[in-house]
Each structure stands twice: as C-alpha cells, then as structure tokens.
C-alpha cells in the first residue's frame with residue numbers, strides 16, 4: 037500500500053518539521069501527483085485506443101489537491117467533481133487500480149467500489165452502507181459522497197453534509213449517534229470548476245451556507261475555461277472570489293472566510309488549506325478557497341482537443357505553469373531533491389502506473405474471457421448438431437476475433453445463436469438457453485440492481501400496523517392528525533429533523549408542524565430561505581450522515597425548482613453506487629387541486645418519470661399520509677409524500693396509535709365495492725370519484741373505487757387486476773396532463789398486471805386538460821376532472837358495453 041499524503045503527516049508547518057521529514061513529505065506528495073498525472077495520460081490513451089469509452093481527468097489540478105488532502109481528517113466528507121483523482125489518491129480513498137477499473141467500467145464493487153462500473157471515470161464514492169444495509173462507521177473513516185456528472189449538481193448535497201456537523205455539535209441529544217460524528221468536528225469539502233460556479237445551484241448553496249454557518253470548505257478549481265467557453269463569458273469580472281467578496285464575514289456578521297491562491301504554488305497551497313480548514317472546523321464558518329492559474333495539459337476531456345479554442349499564447353502559458361512542473365522546479369531549487377532523484381522517481385512511477393493499468397484491464401478481460409469461452413463452446417456444440425451449423429461457426433469465430441471483447445459481445449452471440457435455431461429441438465440449444473438464463477441473472481445484478489437499497493431496512497419490510505380508534509375518537513382537522521403524527525415521531529426518534537419554508541416558527545403554511553418547534557427546538561424544526569434545491573440537498577447530506585430529515589417543499593408546483601437534485605442526485609444514489617450509499621430523505625409537499633396555475637399542480641407523470649429510485653406516495657387524506665410517514669420514518673429509502681392541499685381542514689378521526697400505525701407501501705385499498713367499472717384514482721380526485729360514485733349508484737351503476745396510495749411501488753398485490761377480473765372495465769382518473777400519471781397507471785395495470793386480458797371495453801383515462809388550471813372555481817371546473825366528468829366517463833364505458841341499457845347521454 038503506497039503512502040498517502042495524509043499518512044505522512046497531519047500538519048504541514050515547515051517551521052515545526054525537521055528538514056528530513058519535510059523532504060520526505062514533499063517527495064511523497066510529488067510522487068502521488070506524478071502518478072496521478074501518468075494515470076491521466078495513460079487513461080486518455082486507453083480511450084483513444086478504444087479500451088475505454090470516455091475519459092475526463094484531473095491533470096493540471098494535482099498540486100492543490102495534495103494540499104487539500106493534508107487538511108482532510110477522519111470523519112470529513114468530500115462532495116466534488118470529476119477533477120479530483122489526485123485528492124482521492126492522496127487521501128487513500130481511491131487508488132490507481134480502482135481508477136483504471138472504473139475507466140474500463142468493471143461492474144464489480146471489489147474492483148470499482150465507487151460505482152461498480154456504472155459511472156464514467158473519475159466519479160468517486162466511498163461505501164458507507166454495509167452489505168446487510170446497516171450503516172458503516174463514518175466518524176473514523178474518510179468519506180466521499182458519490183459524484184454526479186452534472187456541473188454544480190453536487191453543491192446542494194454539500195450543504196447538507198456540512199449542516200450535519202452543525203447539528204451534531206449543537207444538538208446534544210444526538211450524542212448517541214457516535215458512528216457519524218465526533219462533536220460535529222467534521223468538515224465537508226466541496227470542489228467545483230470555475231465554469232460550474234455560473235450555475236444557480238452554486239449560488240443558492242453558497243448563500244445558504246453563509247446563513248447557516250456550517251463547516252463547508254469549497255475549493256474552486258479555476259482553469260479559466262469551461263470546455264471552450266472562457267472566463268470572460270462565464271463570470272462577472274472574470275473572477276469568482278472577487279465577486280463573492282460581499283460574503284466575507286466582518287466583525288459581528290456571519291459570512292465566509294475567502295482565500296485565493298495559485299494552483300502551482302505548493303507551499304502557499306499547503307499553508308492556505310491548513311489555515312482555512314482549521315478555521316472552518318473549529319469555528320464552523322464556511323470557507324472559500326479560490327485556486328487560480330490551474331491548467332488542462334490534455335484539454336477538457338477525450339471528446340476534443342483544446343488547441344481548437346485556446347490561443348498559442350494561452351497554451352504556452354499553461355505549459356509553463358503546469359503545477360507539477362512548477363513544483364518540481366521548486367523542489368530542485370530548494371535542494372529538496374536532485375534532478376537524478378526525480379528522474380528515478382518518475383521512471384518508477386510511470387512503471388507502477390502502467391502495472392496498475394494492466395492489472396485492471398486483465399482483471400476484467402479474464403472475467404469476460406471465461407464467459408466468452410463458455411458461450412463459444414456452447415454455440416460450437418450447437419453448431420455440431422444444428423442445420424445452421426455454418427452460420428453458427430461463423431458466430432463463434434467472429435466472437436473469438438473481437439478485439440477487447442465485452443459482455444455485450446458474449447451475450448449477443450448467444451442470443452443470435454438461439455434465434456438462428458428457433459425451430460430446432462436440440463439438447464445443445466437447451467444447454468445454451470440454460471446458460472444464458474444464468475448469465476441474465478448475473479448481468480441483471482451487475483447492471484440493473486440496487487435502484488433501491490433493498491435490504492432488511494427497506495420500508496417495504498415495515499410491517500403493517502392498522503390504525504386503532506377509541507370508540508369516542510375525536511373528529512379533528514386533518515392537519516391536526518398530521519401534527520399528532522409528527523409529534524409522536526419526533527418524540528420517538530431524536531434523529532428526525534424537519535425544515536423548509538415557514539416550517540419552523542409557524543409550523544408550515546398549513547400548520548402540520550404547529551407548536552413543534554417550541555417543543556423540540558429550532559435545531560430539529562427549522563425555517564429555511566426560499567431555496568427548494570438546497571432544501572432537498574440539505575436533506576440528502578443530512579440523510580447520508582445518519583439523520584432522518586423531512587425536507588419540505590411548500591407546494592408541489594415548486595418541486596420543479598429542486599427536481600435536478602431529486603432526479604440526478606437523490607433518486608440515483610443507491611443505483612449509482614450499487615448500494616454503497618443511501619440517503620433516506622422524506623420529501624414532504626402538498627399539491628393537487630387548489631387555485632390557479634401555480635397552486636394546483638399534480639405533475640405525477642413528470643415525477644414518476646424523473647424520480648425512479650424514490651417511493652412516490654399520494655395519500656388521499658391526512659390519516660393515510662400519517663400512516664405513510666410512520667412507515668417511511670422506520671425504513672431507509674427516500675420518498676416523496678404529496679399531501680392533498682385541499683384536505684387540511686376536512687375532519688378526520690384521530691387514531692389512538694397515530695405515531696405507530698403504518699400504511700404499507702404498494703398496498704392498494706378498495707374504498708368502495710362495485711361490480712360494473714373499476715375506477716382507479718389517487719390523492720384529491722378520490723373525493724370527487726366518491727361523490728360521482730353516489731350519483732352513479734342512484735342510476736344503477738356500481739363502481740369499484742381503488743386507491744393505490746403509492747404510485748411507486750404500484751399495487752404490489754394486484755388489487756386492480758382482481759377488481760378488473762370482476763368488472764372487466766377500467767377508468768383511471770387523475771388531475772395530471774393527459775398521458776401523464778394516468779398513462780403510467782394504465783401501463784401498470786394492463787401490461788404489468790396483465791389486466792388487458794380481463795377487459796371487455798376500451799380502458800379509459802380521465803385527466804386534467806393539457807394546460808394548467810386557471811384561477812377560481814370555474815377555472816378548476818373547466819380544467820380538472822369534476823364529478824360530472826367522472827359520472828359521464830363511467831357512463832360512456834357502460835354505454836359502450838351495453839348501448840341498449842345505457843343510451844347515449846347527449
């Protein structure tokens with residue numbers, strides 16, 4: 037195991053170190069940086085020769101990352117982007133072999149622990165979820181939240197990672213969570229490119245961290261470009277720390293400490309990081325380290341060359357200011373080393389990197405070759421018996437001559453062979469089928485598994501506990517049922533926190549949290565600024581660090597402002613780490629019909645399409661919502677709960693076990709039995725469906741009303757299908773756009789549950805109009821499904837089935 041930058045020293049203070057120690061540290065740092073550079077050079081070659089698909093590397097950013105690594109301590113977190121390989125090597129959170137394994141997309145967590153081949157290269161993560169789903173210790177380890185490819189997309193999560201330290205330090209009730217923190221001493225390190233600071237997510241995060249005063253250390257790697265676009269077109273005054281100066285804290289104000297340092301000045305970088313991070317850690321003040329004069333020796337990525345858009349003068353400057361070149365010069369000038377020693381070190385480093393690369397490639401190739409030989413043998417045997425022998429033999433020879441074969445080649449050859457012999461009943465064919473089935477399972481595991489953590493802690497395993505009612509149970513406002521539910525859960529589990537716009541002092545705009553801030557304190561129930569993306573990011577970071585956040589988005593219509601974080605970061609987390617990381621955030625919001633274009637949204641199609649990887653809960657009333665919260669707060673997977681905006685003041689009975697009863701995910705409920713038409717709906721529309729059902733009953737039509745309660749998962753017990761087998765007719769009602777949530781439900785029932793075979797009439801959907809609803813009662817009536825619409829839609833289905841009995845209405 038090579039030495040990391042951390043293991044050699046915990047302090048970089050030239051005055052305190054002997055020259056020998058100092059020399060050793062510097063030389064070791066240079067070695068790490070130089071190996072990293074070789075990995076970048078070799079990595080690019082591997083892409084250009086076709087062994088890997090795409091490459092993006094950290095060359096030109098090495099020296100600052102060596103300095104940053106020195107300030108990184110056990111318990112700390114990184115949330116960064118694709119330039120950080122040197123930091124990862126220097127801390128020991130990754131190594132060269134893993135670097136190449138990921139470049140080759142090795143789908144094995146042993147080889148690529150960050151993503152099991154699922155992510156592009158230089159996307160890092162440490163694994164903090166054990167195989168059985170429990171949390172690994174984070175307080176004593178170095179931690180890296182899983183990278184994503186979107187520029188700036190990781191910033192909101194960084195806020196949450198830093199905020200967790202604040203809660204762990206200030207809320208003494210959390211002391212029992214020892215595996216996550218030591219008195220909140222952990223710093224969350226963020227890295228971001230100069231170009232990506234143009235993103236709104238960067239500014240939103242930056243401001244929020246200044247307000248919250250959290251230990252967040254943001255490094256900006258400034259190479260003056262964002263692919264081809266220069267700083268002049270990215271940043272006002274071409275200088276991000278200059279324009280952020282207003283955030284500098286002053287006597288008596290909150291704010292930041294801002295540092296600016298050049299990316300090739302090793303000593304200045306080491307000193308800056310030590311000073312900045314110490315301040316951040318002890319005082320919980322956010323710091324910005326703007327690292328300027330960085331370069332891109334190989335250009336942005338393997339997708340194109342920077343000679344196209346950088347001037348000769350700029351390229352010459354970059355060459356001269358290459359950080360490793362500068363560090364090397366300084367080392368020789370300061371007599372830390374000699375030209376000969378450096379040449380020796382560099383030759384050894386080159387050789388070592390090459391070895392790591394070869395081993396990583398051979399590891400993958402060896403696995404693929406075993407499978408390739410197996411399938412080739414099976415196809416060859418089939419060729420010996422089959423009428424299509426000649427073609428099959430060609431498949432085998434072509435397969436064996438593929439340069440750098442992959443699993444795609446192996447499986448495609450096997451499937452082709454089966455198609456060519458479809459009419460032959462041969463033993464060898466069956467053997468090939470059996471083998472392909474086995475491989476299919478393995479490949480599913482490799483490429484398609486872990487959308488959810490799916491362990492014993494999954495909310496799907498939380499047992500159903502029915503709501504109990506005293507005989508004289510009170511009827512109270514729906515919001516009070518929720519309030520009682522939250523109260524019980526905050527009492528039960530000290531790690532639960534809730535935050536959002538107006539959530540703290542007034543207990544949210546509909547008073548679900550009313551009175552709870554004064555009862556549990558403002559560290560647990562808090563107000564935030566108007567910043568939906570970072571409300572979710574705050575949740576993601578907290579949940580990664582063992583807390584149980586309820587992150588509130590005030591109205592469903594504003595979920596759009598956070599959809600990047602939900603879709604790119606939260607929903608993909610388990611999948612992109614193949615179960616190595618989890619963030620059980622509960623996103624609470626309220627939606628469906630109310631008034632006007634931005635307070636009546638129900639965009640379930642958008643949500644379902646963009647958030648696979650989260651449970652999507654659509655309770656029809658506050659009691660069902662409470663039961664879902666009780667389930668989710670006991671499980672470990674992320675979820676969105678959409679409460680019915682117009683239901684807070686409707687009366688509901690208070691369950692005696694309001695904090696304990698559970699509504700299981702994926703359990704559809706039959707709300708009303710009927711033999712004529714199955715009507716599936718959810719959320720606010722259900723009340724209107726019930727109203728329509730009464731009128732329909734009066735004209736002799738009995739509808740069966742089903743509430744799936746959660747759209748993801750959808751009706752695991754196929755309650756809809758059972759109903760359809762009885763009624764043979766289906767209507768799906770929702771208030772999304774046509775072809776939105778209702779199309780999803782139709783696909784689930786007709787295709788997934790095979791409801792198609794039980795239909796006697798055309799299945800129908802009744803949704804809202806394509807535009808958003810205008811303001812006012814009439815706007816609602818003419819845009820969203822009304823009781824009239826539902827009665828007539830059901831009637832039309834009955835008319836289709838029996839026109840004599842149900843003549844056309846009009």
Ligand SMILES: Cc1ncc(C[n+]2csc(CCOP(=O)(O)OP(=O)(O)O)c2C)c(N)n1
Nearest residue numbers: 119185186187229230231232259261262263
């Ligand atoms: C949201 C988003 N927009 C655009 C891209 C495409 N893209 C990838 S890297 C990049 C440039 C980033 O420049 P900068 O932040 O300066 O980082 P650098 O690569 O220079 O280190 C762009 C535009 C992306 N990945 N994500």
Ligand SMILES: [Mg+2]
Nearest residue numbers: 229230259261
């Ligand atoms: Mg840049």
